[in-house]
Amino acid sequence: MGVTRYTQIGLDRLIRLEWLDKTADLVLAGNSAQDIKVRLQEDLQASFVSANTEVRGSIDKTITILMKVWLNVPADLKLLQVDGIDLLKNIPRQDHLAIHWGMLMAGYPFWASVATQTGRLLKLQGAVVAAHVQRRVREHYGERETVARRVRYVLRSFLDWGVLKETEERGVYDTGLSSHLDEPRLIEWLIRASLHAKESGSASLKDLINSPSLFPFYLAPIQAERISAETAEIDILRHGLDDDLIVLKKRRI
Template sequence: MNKRMNQIGFSQRVRLEWFEQTANLVMAGNDRTVVNETLQNLLQDKVSVGGQAERGNREKIITILLKTWMTPPKELESLRIAGLDLLKRIPRKNHMVVHWGMVSAVYPFWAGVAVQVGRLLRLQGTAAAAHVQRRVREQYGERETVHRAARRVLRSFLDWGVLQETDQKGIYKGSKEFPIDDADLIAWIVEASLHARPNPSSPLHDLLSGPSLFPFKIKTVHAETLAAASPRLDILRHGMDEDLVMLKEKGN
């Protein structure tokens, strides 16, 4: 898991509807070849139009889409299956929550950028791209790849509708928070958030209101509700009134 935490991986501007279409293809039972070919056709007039590079932006985007919903790291397979099950039954307006959680788990860099955006929005109501960039580079290193990837994640946030442009160039504001009150969905996004953290345990309050989930307003729930909704979460009473939520170890 530590290796995943230090990787960038998410280096393209990827639209929400492309994740939705990928998940739909997977849920329909298509194999990797069919999904890949369908995504190639979908993106051919949208990304790298006319490009012949072996690893152009289109191929990199498709790699991100496939790794998120078809071939995630082994430790995320249960999360993926549960996420697909949620997509089948929850209202379409809530699908973004599931895509956000799965991307965060597969690519913690996405969650890392979200943390910095969420903190700035909470502190001052806006987030400057330059400030986000500086904080992300402090964590991941002063590399051009980090700068470029952070910029594309921010553009993805705009595409997804969770950030909005302001009158000042490079200054963003948050959109209206999306409410989440489904207990199964809350348990799942908590699990996904734990997978995006170096330490797979956290106080419940920090998970429900953490800056990496800045686009969402998550209903307050009891720890026991989360444990009942997900067999992959464990709860530890930490002090008099604080519950620690953690990923259940394999075999338990």
């Protein structure tokens, strides 16, 4: 198998929530890709030691990620992105974090991988040790120092978003903000985003609702029929007596 987003890391920067909000707002306002890039360069300069955009420095790499999340998405994520933009227009601002989270998971499955290990450790231990997350993620992506460093970027992003909080012990984090989500359209969309983050493109509904990759959120129960009524992007298959298998119809990576 060739290189895909499921084998690439991609995320090599801290991604602040306010930057994603700004990017999405610019998309919502109908700005062109070039105008969005210029605005982001102007607005993010103060957050970087060097604002030199003549070379491909930190600010440019960050903008590339932000635009890949909300503008330059892969072809198979276009419908998810369009529906995500529509949700941003119609749901309360406090729930926008969940939509940014879903788009990052889908576009950068490495984010979902770090989130999964973080969520599992929170459930098992009530706290997260950064070194433990790094070790578990390296089991999938390889024993490279690059992987450990990229995990640190994602964990720092979790801290910035407020879904983790620091403790008195260095490298140990507690659970932070959590949200109860009960809007069916948002839950269906997050389930789709979670499927796009999986190389298999399928999972049981129960596993998706309770996925550790969605550790900052509590998803209200939803029927498989309601999900299929909201989108034509998935198929529903019976999976045991009391569960359903949710499958993406197309996979173009």
